[in-house]
Amino acid sequence: MSAPKVVIVGAGFGGLAAAEALAGEVVDVTIVDRNNFHTFLPLLYQVATSGLNAADVAYPVRGIFQKQPNVDFLQATVTAADWDARTLRTETAEGHTVTLPFDHLIVAAGATASYFDIPGAEEHGYPLYSLADAIALRNHVLARFEAAAAEPALIDGGVLSFVVVGGGPTGVEVAGALAELFQMVLTKDFRRMDVHRARIVLIEMTPALLGPFSLPSQRHARSELEARGIEVRLDQAVASVEPTQVVLKSGEVLPAHTLVWAAGVQANPLAAALDVETTRGGRIAVGTDLRIPGRAGAYAIGDVAAIPGRDGGLLPMLAPVASQSGRHAAGEIKRAIAGRPSKPFHYRDKGTMATIGRRAAVAELPFGIHLSGTPAWLAWLGLHLLFLVGFRNRLSVFLNWVWSYLTWDRGPRLIVDQREARDARRLEAPTTPHR
Ligand SMILES: Cc1cc2nc3c(=O)[nH]c(=O)nc-3n(C[C@H](O)[C@H](O)[C@H](O)COP(=O)(O)OP(=O)(O)OC[C@H]3O[C@@H](n4cnc5c(N)ncnc54)[C@H](O)[C@@H]3O)c2cc1C
Numbered sequence: 001m002s003a004p005k006v007v008i009v010g011a012g013f014g015g016l017a018a019a020e021a022l023a024g025e026v027v028d029v030t031i032v033d034r035n036n037f038h039t040f041l042p043l044l045y046q047v048a049t050s051g052l053n054a055a056d057v058a059y060p061v062r063g064i065f066q067k068q069p070n071v072d073f074l075q076a077t078v079t080a081a082d083w084d085a086r087t088l089r090t091e092t093a094e095g096h097t098v099t100l101p102f103d104h105l106i107v108a109a110g111a112t113a114s115y116f117d118i119p120g121a122e123e124h125g126y127p128l129y130s131l132a133d134a135i136a137l138r139n140h141v142l143a144r145f146e147a148a149a150a151e152p153a154l155i156d157g158g159v160l161s162f163v164v165v166g167g168g169p170t171g172v173e174v175a176g177a178l179a180e181l182f183q184m185v186l187t188k189d190f191r192r193m194d195v196h197r198a199r200i201v202l203i204e205m206t207p208a209l210l211g212p213f214s215l216p217s218q219r220h221a222r223s224e225l226e227a228r229g230i231e232v233r234l235d236q237a238v239a240s241v242e243p244t245q246v247v248l249k250s251g252e253v254l255p256a257h258t259l260v261w262a263a264g265v266q267a268n269p270l271a272a273a274l275d276v277e278t279t280r281g282g283r284i285a286v287g288t289d290l291r292i293p294g295r296a297g298a299y300a301i302g303d304v305a306a307i308p309g310r311d312g313g314l315l316p317m318l319a320p321v322a323s324q325s326g327r328h329a330a331g332e333i334k335r336a337i338a339g340r341p342s343k344p345f346h347y348r349d350k351g352t353m354a355t356i357g358r359r360a361a362v363a364e365l366p367f368g369i370h371l372s373g374t375p376a377w378l379a380w381l382g383l384h385l386l387f388l389v390g391f392r393n394r395l396s397v398f399l400n401w402v403w404s405y406l407t408w409d410r411g412p413r414l415i416v417d418q419r420e421a422r423d424a425r426r427l428e429a430p431t432t433p434h435r
Contacts, residue, residue, distance in 0.1 A: 003028045003070070004337060007088060007100055009078050009270070010108035011038045011061045013319045014302030016389070017326030018106050023068050025334060030100060032090055034077040036060055039131050040388055042319060043397070045170065047134035049177035050142070050185070050413045051404065054131050056396045059389040074098065078109070081274050083295055104297045104333045107274065107284060108326060111303035111317055114264030114281070120241035121165075125261035128170060135416065137260065141178070142415045144257055145186055149193050158255030160198040163246045165238055166263035167204025168211060169354035172221055174260050175202045176357035179228035185410045200230045201254060205237040205263075210354055210362070212316070217354075217362035220372045224360040238263075265317060267304045279306045280314065288344040290329050299332060301325035307345065315347050319387070324348065355380045358405070 003026045008015045011033040019029050037058040046052040065071040076090035076098055088100040113127035126137045141162070148159045164175045178200050187195045202209075202225065208218045209225075209232065222232055237249040238259075246254045267282040276292050277285040283306035284292060290305065292298040301307075302322030307315040315321045328345040335342060351365035353376065361376035363369075371379060381401060388394050400411050 004103040004333075005030070005101055006104045006106070006333060007032065007102035008106045008108060009033075009088070010110055010302075010304075011035070011064075011073075012041075012108055012110045012302060012322060014108035014110075014322035014326035014329075015106065016064065017323040018108065018301065018330045019065065019068070019071050021327045021330035022070065022333070025070065025337075027070060027104075027333070027337070029071045030074055031061055031065075031071060032074045032076055032078055032088070032100065033061060034075070035131075036062070036073070036075045037131075038064065038389055040393075041129070042384060043388075044128050044131070044134040045173045045177055047131065048128060048137040048141070048174065049181045050138055050410045051177060051181075052397060052400055053412050054135055056393050056400065057134075057388070058131055059393060064389060074100065078270055079273060081105075083275065083298075086297075102297075104336070105295075105299065106326070106329045106333075107270070107292070107298065107300040107304055108302050108322070109268040109270045109304045110322075111265050111281075112268050113261055114266035115261065116264055118238055118240060121238065121259070121261060124241045124243050125165070125259045127261045128174065138412075139415045139417055140258060141181075142413055145190055145193075145195075145198075146415070149190055152193065155197050156255075157257075158244055159257045160195075161254065161256035162198070162200045162258045162260065163254055163256045164200065164202045164260040164262060166261070167202060167206070167209040167232075167234070168262065169352075171202060171204070171260070171262035172209060172225065172354055172356060174262060175200055175225060175230050176228060176355070176360070179225075179230055180357050181410060183228070184408045185413070189413065199256075201233060201256070202230055203233045203236050203238060203248070205235065207234050209234070212352065213354070213362060213364055214370060217364060217370060217372060220360075220362055221354065221356055224356040228357060265303075271300075271304050276300075281306075283314070289332055289342040290325055290345050291332070291342070297336070299329040301329050307347070309347065318352070320350055321347055353380045353383070 006027045006029045008031045011031050037060050040057040043057045061073045076092045078088050078090050080089040090098045115121040144159050148155050164171050182198045209221050210218050239249045240247045246256050271278050271284045279285045284300035286300050286305050290299045303317040309315045353363040355361035359374045359377050361380045363371040363376040363379050
């Protein structure tokens, strides 16, 4: 008899934890992901703001499982499930359809941005949900400075105005990191331009930044951002977005050529394509044991799943929730194979953190321990290093951080436009026969 087939959709925090928890078991695990790498999403904003290299925050999935013989990998996008045949339909990058049979399935496809149907937000906004998003934002930000250097008159029209929408941890981190990039580095790179004319506006529709944090942490974040010259606008919402301006619901028009969208989040659209029950934010409804109701042997974990918390609400979309639920789903599969009953999933909350910039962060830990400033920043740095995948990545991130801290310099400030390579190939390809 062949070993039971376990398919894991997504090589994020949840998918990796589930596969690792199945090490040594007599199961045949296939991880399927549209990318051939795992992305450490919490550090994406540092790639977007030239703090880190793209390769520092990503790691090839095959490399992670080199020493786990029961894990295989398929680079493909899952598009649908056939629950009767117990197969997944996937599409490779080359456009081929590959059908994946499974005995047990873990859906760990994560989340994506939600634009709340705001006109122009998806078209012109820059989200931060993938490595490609981070590189696109870095290219765009740096290209605005080059455009302003070439044509200073553009500054009056908002070429150096950057609107960040969403006052949660991602918005706060992006705004703080942009301010440091401009003040620490671009002032030296663009010596003949008045970089201080660059403007960062952080817009949040509720009355507070960092909603789930305590009042002192919220105040600390705001004062640190304002000390870095960021305009914090609370109780304000975006009405529409155009390439060179952002219109607020109040009617105010902000000339800005860049809008970073850190406001809304929803489950990956795969949840809707799988023919399963979905709930708030498009997340897959699951029982307390993470099983998908009516779909035998199928589990949903992490951001894509609506996991019930102890207080009756849903667990937040956070990396520890994804990892812990991934390990639990793996445990459920082991129990199902052994014929043992299932167990409910209990999330152990180890706290939340957000960083604002150099020696500025907030951390809310269990037992009411709240840190801010340098201690919170050091805790944030240490934890992120600890959870990064791969020693090489840890070392590289550590060296980048030490270098930035000591020299006030930043890492890669490269405008690498993928279209450029395609255009070059097109120009090189002869369109008329050689005479
Ligand atoms: C910018 C940013 C900063 C964050 N900062 C923090 C933080 O500081 N602390 C914290 O705890 N959390 C943070 N989070 C949240 C945290 O990263 C997520 O909760 C966590 O990544 C969820 O893990 P996951 O495994 O559910 O999904 P993900 O890690 O998102 O992984 C999903 C995987 O599924 C793959 N996938 C998606 N659709 C398909 C498909 N159809 N077919 C094949 N593969 C597919 C994707 O390529 C991806 O690899 C942050 C998130 C973002 C976006």
